[in-house]
Amino acid sequence: MTASKLHIKPVTQNRDIPFDLLELADPSRSHINEYLKTGTCYVAKLDTKIVGVLVLDEIDSTRIEIKNIAIVESEQGEGLGKELLRHSEIISRESGYEKLVIATGNSSIGQLALYQKEGFGIKEIDRDFFIRNYTEPIFENGIQCKHKIILEKDLKS
Template sequence: MAELSLQIEPLTDSQQTPFDLLELADPSKAHINAYLESGACYIAKVNSELIGVMVLKEVDSSTIEIKNIAIKETDQGKGIGKALLKHAATISRESGYKNLRIGTGNSSIGQLALYQKEGFEIKSVEKDFFLKHYDELIFENGIQCKHMIVLEKDLKTLT
């Protein structure tokens, strides 16, 4: 089972940024570069093979946000995204944050389900976010991605 040999670690300066994975979740290299500058990138490996990535960035002293989370397409559905979400919650709580935030598109049906199963609750909707901030139209699951659904998890009740 993949979870048994899963290793999650911070990306080091000597390691190459996994843009191929980051772009699975965010098609804008400019956006990725912007949040990588002030965020912390974590990589997930199974048997030394890079299969996942996540970027955390502080919103304020009580809230940290998962700006990007992606799993190699051939490894999706194996619990790796769930493990990254749990890791993000654990390290964020240990760092003193009270809330963990994540945003996703209105068309990201699978992600919306996963995040809610992992204890995230819908906090707000940023109307037309993807129309205003991305040059290309985005379609997923046959649905145009227009709005950002912002979800948040209360880390104070984390078990």
């Protein structure tokens, strides 16, 4: 499948939020519920099938954060995540934000590579964030997820 057929729209009804997808990127339903209170959730569809999700949440008047971004496992590696990431930049720029922020875990090797390839730079590291904020240990790529890596992209250029 090609990414050019991806249709991205905001979720208008809470009952339509794809929690199964959100939980691919964040295993904590309570954390998800917290950022859904203030953020906007978008779904990405190929034809009628939901294949991706994105949550954007304002930090302040100049910065907005991608709180969650995920693609269904069967569609990963097809460029859909990159398209969803680029769409978030368009939404953010059109809304007047100057910076787009995204965070991931130290164990999320593929995501770290993608975000940097897409122009995000590492801004800071919140050491032991996942140990402090999640009751169960998270492992990915054989690595324990301990540290939150915060990346930022300048939208003015």
